[in-house]
Amino acid sequence: MATFSQDLILEIAQHLDAKSLFKLCQTSKENNMLLKTYERSLSQLRLANFPVPPPGDVLSSELYLRRPIKHGSFRMLLELENRKSRVKEILTASPHFNLESPPGLGELTNPQQERLCAFLYRAFAQCDYIADIAANAPCGPPGVQWYERRCMRWWGGRDLVEGFRLKDPYTNYPARPSQQEYIRNLSKQDCTMIYYLIDMMGSCFIKSREDWILSDPVFYERITVFKECVLRHGSWYAWAHFMGGSEWESMTNDIARIGIAELDSFECGDKDAMCSLQSVLIGRFNELHKSPGNRTKAAQHAAKYLITADIDDSDNGDQEEGEDQDE
Template structure:
């Protein structure tokens, strides 16, 4: 460190991945102090690499627990990198999703698959952003103690007093109004891709639970709840279900039980039950598409257009240039 000027050291740090930055902090007290001093600025410069940069604190992705991580910190960058890796796993390594022929889009070329991956990555990032809303003002993120598995049985009851109901970290009613407002202001393209992502996640869930279809009378409702959990909790929940080990899968089942209880409370007309984020997304989609009768077909056509238009135009131009030559 003594042989390298501060400016050169910081320039090198700017081009390192987050895990290497953490290791660099451990090399010496001087390096650690310098990197911590410029942590916010170094982090801010990297946020442009993410499709939906967070504007505040983000949530951690731990087993059962989601604690706030400070904005523009190295730990936040590590969390964002982990999310990126999880989404890649879901889209390219999950046995339940075929990127070559995704639901309703037919056979895709490699460039089209790459375009679709980029759009779905952004859609997942939007879901993560919605989840992160809970970690920031004016929302009140429930304390870590309420995430403990022993409280799961509390949150699935319909008779929980309202004061305790508001402490449910997986439903998190305090964040719902702000999350709804965010969805109501989505752009047309973001709305299309998030709607398609929800349909895709529903299709993948059905494939992952095919052995439940005939024996589970509430299977349709479980599919709805799964999509709501992905929309509400983002890549953390989707990765845990499709790619996590048995502990992570049990967590998703527990959270889904809470979601089923919430759905039942809403259907039974409980006064303190708030409508789902999915219903708000559907409303936004209807608003932008004049309430189409067949939403699934409309969104599939829109996604097909997004992933083929520019690529097809480019291919046509290339062929024209070759013909001229």
């Protein structure tokens, strides 16, 4: 039986996706031991393929459950690749989002659509980063038992038992200060595209729930909560709602009920209720855009510029203009 050198196996491994790496591990005991020895370094090499490397451990994307996945593992790579696939599915296959004419951007050419996808993918990756903050010390994560569906009955109103409120993994108060600090330090471009993404997700949510508008007394609160959940939980939550099927959609509805309870408790002035991540994002957006009167239009205008302007030509034009003024 032909054998390959370890150097050749490692060279091949550098070019494989996570699923193929797992299959390569299964080809022989020797290959498995070799790849496990170099698992961390191989994983680190692949992180360059993702626009926003994770802060450490990452959260799994399971039904009603998010467990920490060790940083530098093949399973981490698999999770990141799955996120990328889910975002692509949301942007290209969802019946509620039209990439050719996205909200406020008009008709886009194919190159502009590709550029928009790249920006939105990075924005989703930023939301996933915010979610992953909760997987690392000192933020958590909460114990697996707090994800059990039997606890959902406690989350029906704002008068939650404090222990449940503090340990609820979908609210995740212990991670909130670190997540807020990350948002406060976003660059102008990242803040703009995250804001546009969240606003766009709100529009898609309305389209997916058009039959609720007249009959649901808290419909507009649901829009706010949905946008907060996408910002807080990232592509896991957005994919579950738009593409995941009935069980996943049921999960997002349960999480939304928790979000409405949290929103109600904050608006009623409960002393232990923290402000939302969305409010921090709005504050950062206002700061970077000098408190625009209409944030939605400002975000759409800025996003339109990013995907249509030739940045290199713009930079050269600014430089030439400055030289003319000097003369």
